[in-house]
Amino acid sequence: MNELTGIVVLAAGSSSRLGQPKQLLWYKNTSLLKNTIFQASQIPNTTIIVVTGSNHELIQKEIIGPKIKTIFNSDWELGMSSSIVKGLKELLGLNPDIKKVILAVCDQPYLTSIVFENLISEHQKTQKGIVACTYSETLGTPVLFAKKYFNELLQLKGQEGAKKIINRFLEDTIAVPFEKGNIDIDTIEDYNELIS
Template sequence: MISAVVLAAGTSRRMGRPKPLVKLGRKTILQHVVANLEASQVDQIVVVLGFGAEKIIPTLKGMSCQVVVNPQYILGMSSSIRCGLSAVNPQARAVLIALGDQPYIPPEIVDVLLRRYQKEDQKIVVPLYGGKRGHPVIFGRKYWPELRALKGDVGGRELLHRHAQHVLEVEVGQEGVLADIDTPSDSRKRGL
């Protein structure tokens, strides 16, 4: 079993409004992220919300995800990772950490990463596009204590450096693994 944790708790300072509510066509950015994961082979989807959660929760009704609210989202990404991990099924042997502002990652790419992880159990699997690392990243269960120990506004990148010999990089040929939406100009560039 592999669970997905979608990090969508941030304050969206640069965007000026909650990013999970920004529309991309008929759906919000976050609805696209969750829908792509629903169509993939992940076994569970946990969405971590914080800032603006009361407005975002109704947009996820009817989707196959569990929503958890991080009351300490202001402490940074590490607190959202801990919050998400606490909701993951105890039977999960790995967690795929996805970002709530990356709607351009199709389920086929997620499935490629899942298959590679299943062949290389207990590794860290990270997608590449043009030689650059992106998201989502899969962490085997043995790395969870270190993920839980992270402090401040840092994510799993620290573990990628610490365990470089265990990182399996997978070239995916899909720019979506790098493309996030942080500012109004990002959304205009992408036609939002």
């Protein structure tokens, strides 16, 4: 039987370089955030938590679906680590026995459900504790962490992201390719290039 997978979507940042909430940018008839949630929702046996922060009210309106739980991170200005910690704590509060979590961001326009499926199947096949996406010669999000790394995640501080843990435990990490995973939206130029 397929065990439950937690998916935490990190959507708390202020998109300061962009000047508007990147979560709400429109691409292919949907917003970047809605696409991330939709793709995650295609995976059976998941529980999905969206962590909001800056622009909470606007972003909250984008989150639809009975399966989706939203949590507001009042410490979002402290950096991505605070959202990872908040999302994982919420997940464990709802599902204390959960064995794995996938961390995803909402500014990868080419994210599909296949990426999530590949992370889960690779974890099941190899039993590696960390399964990360690979693109542009780096390892990054979405990334799956087995339960044994939950404490490491809960101890992240400031601007630290999941990459710190991936780099520390490379011998227990396996990569799955995510074509165009390197394309994310940080500036208006990035967005204009995406939609042109």
